Amino acid sequence: MAASSVGHENWSSRSAFILAAVGSAVGLGNMWRFPAEAGENGGGAFVLFYIFCVLLIGLPVLLSEVLIGRHGQANAPESVRRLARDSNASGGWGFIGSIGVFAAFLILSFYCVVGGWVVYYIGIFAGDLFQTGLTGGAFEGRAAEDVEGLLPGLFGNGAMMVGLNLGFLAATMFFVARGVSSGIEWVAVYLMPLFFLLFLGITIYGAFTGNFGDAVAYLFTFDFSKLTPAVMLAAVGQAFFSLSLGVAGMMTYGAYANRETNLGHTSGIIAGADTAVALLAGLAIFPIVFAAGLSASIGPGLMFQSLPIAFQAMPFGSLIGLAFFIMIFFAALTSSVSLLEAPTAWTYERFKITRPLATVIVGLGAAVLGVLSALSFNTLGEFYPLGFIPLFAETNFFDTLDGVTAKLFMPIGAILTCIFVGWIADARLIDNENGLDGGLHLLWRVLVRFVCPIVLTVILVMGLLA
Numbered sequence: 001m002a003a004s005s006v007g008h009e010n011w012s013s014r015s016a017f018i019l020a021a022v023g024s025a026v027g028l029g030n031m032w033r034f035p036a037e038a039g040e041n042g043g044g045a046f047v048l049f050y051i052f053c054v055l056l057i058g059l060p061v062l063l064s065e066v067l068i069g070r071h072g073q074a075n076a077p078e079s080v081r082r083l084a085r086d087s088n089a090s091g092g093w094g095f096i097g098s099i100g101v102f103a104a105f106l107i108l109s110f111y112c113v114v115g116g117w118v119v120y121y122i123g124i125f126a127g128d129l130f131q132t133g134l135t136g137g138a139f140e141g142r143a144a145e146d147v148e149g150l151l152p153g154l155f156g157n158g159a160m161m162v163g164l165n166l167g168f169l170a171a172t173m174f175f176v177a178r179g180v181s182s183g184i185e186w187v188a189v190y191l192m193p194l195f196f197l198l199f200l201g202i203t204i205y206g207a208f209t210g211n212f213g214d215a216v217a218y219l220f221t222f223d224f225s226k227l228t229p230a231v232m233l234a235a236v237g238q239a240f241f242s243l244s245l246g247v248a249g250m251m252t253y254g255a256y257a258n259r260e261t262n263l264g265h266t267s268g269i270i271a272g273a274d275t276a277v278a279l280l281a282g283l284a285i286f287p288i289v290f291a292a293g294l295s296a297s298i299g300p301g302l303m304f305q306s307l308p309i310a311f312q313a314m315p316f317g318s319l320i321g322l323a324f325f326i327m328i329f330f331a332a333l334t335s336s337v338s339l340l341e342a343p344t345a346w347t348y349e350r351f352k353i354t355r356p357l358a359t360v361i362v363g364l365g366a367a368v369l370g371v372l373s374a375l376s377f378n379t380l381g382e383f384y385p386l387g388f389i390p391l392f393a394e395t396n397f398f399d400t401l402d403g404v405t406a407k408l409f410m411p412i413g414a415i416l417t418c419i420f421v422g423w424i425a426d427a428r429l430i431d432n433e434n435g436l437d438g439g440l441h442l443l444w445r446v447l448v449r450f451v452c453p454i455v456l457t458v459i460l461v462m463g464l465l466a
Contacts, residue, residue, distance in 0.1 A: 009180035011256050018269055020188035020338075021066075024249050025274040026195070027335030028114055029242045031328050032303045034278040035285045039296035041234050042226035043218040047279070049232055053239035054275050057455055060447040061245050061414050063267040064421040067433035068097075069254025070263060075346040076100050076248035079255055080420065087426035096416045100248025101343050103409035105362065107247060108339040109369035110401045112172065115332045116164025116374070117304060118325055120154055124308075125322035138317035144309050151304045155377035165374045169367055172336040176344055177359040180256055187337055191330045198327035199277070202320060203284040209314055210287025218296060219282045233462055236455060237406075243274055244335065246410035246417075248342040255345075264435030264444075288314065303328070340366070373398040391464060407463035415456045422449035 011017040038046050071086075072079020076097030084093040125138065132140050139147050154160060175183040206212060244250065257263070285307065286296055292310035296302070307324070311317035340362060348358035372380060376396035385400050386392035391407075392400050421430060422445065436444055 009256060010258050011185060012181060014261050014266065016185050016189055017253065017257050017261060018266060018273075019192045020184060020334075021250065021253050021266075021270045022273045023188045023192050023195075023331075023334030024253060024338035025242065025244045025270060025335075026192075026277045027244070027331050028111070028328070029238075029244075029335075030274065030278045031281050031331055032114075032300065034238060034242065035282050035296075036299050036302045037234055037238050038219065038282055039286075039302060040299050041231045042223065043296070044220050044222040045224060045226040046231050046235050047219050047282070048222050049227060049235040050239050050278075051275060053236045053455075054243070054271055056447060057236060057452055058239045058243045058245065059267060059271045060444055060452055061240070061418060061456075062243050062250060062271055063263060063434060063436075063444065064417050064448055065245065065248075065250040066254035066257070066263050066267055067430065068417070068421065069251035070257045070259075070261075071429065071433050072251075073255050075255070075349045076251040076342060077346060078349065079251055083425050083429065084420070086429055087424065089424050093416075093420050093424065096413060096420060097248055097251060097346075099409055099413040099416070100246060100251065101346050103405045103413060104247040104249060104339045104342040105366060106369070106401050106405050106409070108169075108172075108336060108343075109366040110373040110398050111332070111336055111339060112169040112366070112370050113161070113165045113373045113398065115168035115172075115329070115336060116161065117151070117154065118328050118332055119164050119168055120160070121150075121304065121308070121325045122322065122329060124150060125318055125325060129318040129322055132318055134316060134319050137313055137315070138308065138311035138321050140312070142312075144312070147308050147312065148305045150308065151301070158375050158378040161374040161377060162371050165370045166367060168332075168336070169363060169370060171333060172340050173359050173363040175333075175337050176340045177356040179355055184337055184341060187334055191334060195327055195330040195334075198323050198330075199280060199284065202324055202327065203280055205316075205320055206284050206287035209291070211290035212283070212287045214290045215283055215286035218286060218290075219279070233459065237459055237463075240414065240456070240459065241406065241410065242278060243271060244338065246413040247339065247405075248413075249338040252342045252345050253338065262435035263433060264440070266435075369401065373401060407460070407466075411456050411460040411463065415453050415460065418448050418452045418456070422453070 011020065068083055069079050072082040074082065077094040080097040081091045081094035085091050128138055175187050177183065285302065288310045289296060289306055292313050294306045294310060298306050308321060311321040314320065343362045344355065344358045347362055348355050376398040380397060383397060384393065384395060385397055392403060395403055434441065434444065
């Protein structure tokens, strides 16, 4: 594994970079949030506008972040700082990277709590499979209310919530501590293909045993009367958050890309794969939900409550349920690795310590916040850390971290990134990095300079007013 000029490791190949970046983007946002958002916002109209937003908002910002990292060849704040100095601008622009690193740290702390829920359902389905065998439905003989109550039951068990959260975080720390080649790249190269294999299998299963026709009609029938401002805003937000933008992960991963990698083409592949996974998630989940006669608009409970009920009535329900949540685990782990890598890279480069020590330091900080987030569903349910702010007046610790990062840090970081790349950084340096030419280069620059900052500002303002 070659090292860069500043001692950074590099990805062993372009395909490894793509798999790692796709793994960073493909996570619970695709598998959990996208189907829930599509269900709550009218299906096809939301989906069409979501794809439009990925192309016009998500992809330009993604390329901007990756090229900053590749130019700087360092942690996110330092990469921004180096590009600024090479452009004869103030090194204070490194603050953009700092916002992303801090946001990644906060998200990691509560993301691992949700990762713990996935581990819990893996255990539930594994136990059910052992009891009922391969061919039957899941949870035979149990009432639907009991199955639906599994998640609230978990929420009420503070000790289990904390234990699952810490276990998922420990797995994330293990791979990040091993470095780029032996840890992060290993996760991407081996787990992402397994993820896609399971994903394809479950989608095919849903097509043959579920109500696939209704799912296709629901996702791809474009009733423009449902394209309200609220639906459009939700689609823009989902496109932005699905690609893991504004959290320094893509800047950090871009720093490990070699000079031969065409960042424009690579960013297109990453955005395309992420969008394809989101769409396929709908085609995997909705046929099963519709076949069971359940509602698509249940929201976040779709994955953890509706699907387990749906697996009751389906052949091989326990086996498919187990495979489904193992697949979700792979997606969640590759994303949590990216979230941990951004603050870890900053810590070991900033303080000149070893990667394993930096991983432990960052991991312990995330563990403290994660415990508080896990207890937000039980012991600390009435603790509102920012209750003095109207926007967060009745949000617990978990929801506060989610709200602060999603409504403030991520959009602000992305807006500043667009301003920096579009208006501050030397155009010649940017042109050398982005891998675009002709009309595509002109379109990208117009989007980054004008369209993306305006739309992201609207997201910021609407999020604060919601």
